[in-house]
Amino acid sequence: MCSWDAFDRVPMGALRTLIWDMPDGVVFFDSDYHIMFANAAARTIFQLESGLEREWDVRKYLEPMDVGAGGATGVHSHVFDRNGDTVHVQLTFLNDAEAWIGCAVIMVGSDEMMRTKSELETAWRLTRDMEEILEGSFDGILVTDGEGNVQFVNSAYERVAAIPKRELEGRNMRALINPVWMENSVAFVVLDERRPVSKQQVTQDGRDIIVTGKPVFDQDGNIRRVVINARDITEIFQLREELLKVKQKELNYCQQVIHTQTIDAETVVAVSEKMRKVFSLAEQVGPFDTTVLILGESGVGKEEVARQIHAKSMRRDHTIVTINCGAIPESLLESELFGYEKGAFTGASSSGKIGLLEAADGGSVFLDEIGEIPLSFQVKLLRVLETKQVVRVGSVKPKSIDVRFIAATNRNLTEMVENGAFREDFFYRLNVVSITVPPLRQRREDILPLSLYFLTVFNRKYNQEKVMTPEVIKRLEEHDWQGNVRELRNVIERMVILSANTELKISDVPWIIARCSGKKEDRQQAQSAMAVEEITDLNQAVRELEIKVLQRAKERFGTTREMARHLHLSQPTIVRKLQKYGLDKS
DSSP states (O other): OOOHHHHHOOOHHHHHHHHOSSSSSEEEEEOOOEEEEEHHHHHHTTTTTTOOOOGBBBBHHTTTTOOOOOOOOEEEEEEEETEEEEEEEEEEEEEEEESSEEEEEEEOOOOOOHHHHHHHHHHHHHHHHHHHHTTTTTSSEEEEETBBBEEEEEEHHHHHHOOOOOGGGTTTTGGBBBBTTBBSSSSHHHHHHOOOOEEEEEEEEEEEEEEEEEEETTTTEEEEEEEEEEEEEEHHHHHHHHHHHHHHHHHHHHHHEEEESOOOOOOOOOSSSSHHHHHHHHHHHHSSOOOOEHHHHHHHHHHHHHHHHHTTTTTTOOOOOOOOESSSOOOHHHHHHHHTTTTTTTOOOTTEEEHHHTTTTTSSEETTGGGGGGGEEEEEEHHHHHHHHEEEEEEEEEEEOOEEEEEEEEOHHHHHTTTTSHHHHHHHHTTTEEEEOOGGOOOOGGHHHHHHHHHHHHHHHHTOOEOOOOHHHHHHSSSOOOTHHHHHHHHHHHHHOOOOEEEEEEEEOHHHHHHHTTTHHHHHHHHHHHHHHHHHHHHHHHHHHHHHHHHHHHHHOOOOHHHHHHSSSHHHHHHHHHHTOOOOOO
């Protein structure tokens, strides 16, 4: 019988502990088939008692397997049934220089094997699914490790970046860097700055692409990989240029149309479908001598709608009297609207005074801000609407008036009625026909024609010849215009008065930029333009402007070739200007 002295002399330590605690059964037996060692899992499988291993014949437990392989070598696999469970067995025969000395047995239950197999299959399936998803992406996707070595690249990246996959797979991105079309890789910028980075690049075939890299960190805060997304923006650039051309044509056309019109206070500018419907409804109700309630935010043009209603009515040859109900003190409302007799109160005119309602006899009365009328006076005005009679202050004799009432408010009269701040009967008497005027931010199509209309008005008023650029129109159209048309009118008048440029530019309305988009780039652009305007020396102004433009282009594009394409200059000119202003070193 072979001695196991050599095995007994091996320091067991952690190795014994590892083998003992393995989930798979491990057995060693000698050439006489006596079990020399069995770990905990094997004892459970064979139902062995501790301390009696040398008395056990392994053939009893592994039957019907043939383990009498004297002289056998290598590794052999078998499957046998043990207490209703299928056990997979791997035998490794041990030989010394003279003869077979024993065997090592590793046993794995079928449940464990199936669980491992299932886990492997799940992992492979997830891997395949992820590869299919990434491969199906329209954008190019490339993944590198923390050193810039390419780990994965999909087919779309080859199309977008114009680099064959065979030149990418398994290589380091540094090998692709060249001074012509890739001065640096976004992967290394991400690794240096440890944050997501986007760069615009030009491919070998002259297309514009945007490349975005994002770092993926491990638990220790180290960058484990960089995920890069590449998208072709050539078509977007082309569409942008075409859009600017169309916008310029639209601008020129609108300017020509407005210049050919007769501009006066009655001119109505409405291009959007919403405003067309509003004025169409105003024309429809104009001939009918009924009360109309106009609703809408302050500055949307409610008075223009009221004038349109009057212009289409049978009273158009008479005047329309506008009364701002919120501007008249409560104590003077009755005397201002109804008039008063001579000596009616201290300070009254000796001849008395006709009221505004009487002054509008035969025409229309526009009661603006009707929601501001106090409750105590609403009942008196309701009486006038119902009887078409007024009683002057200090008189008891009613006077008949023939007027049409048009009211407007920016307040929610329904809520005021519910809260008891507005009389319900007065509300229903006013609200025979209601017209809601949408705010300017909901009808942005009107911003361009309104801007050009006001520009023409103020050019004529102040004897100017200012024109607008598409960039300014774009900023105006992006603005929310909380003050609506009134705010737009004030902005255009301010630009015409304060701008030193014949062409109105973004720098003429810097506060609009800040409120419109809140973008840091726009604010810096406006501030830079304003700073240049403050310079009185022309040469210095040109120098400052060139430096600002070059700095901004360098930050945005990175390469002199891209800067040249964007600024419509040759690359040597860009290099020379950068050297001139010392911008080539930063």
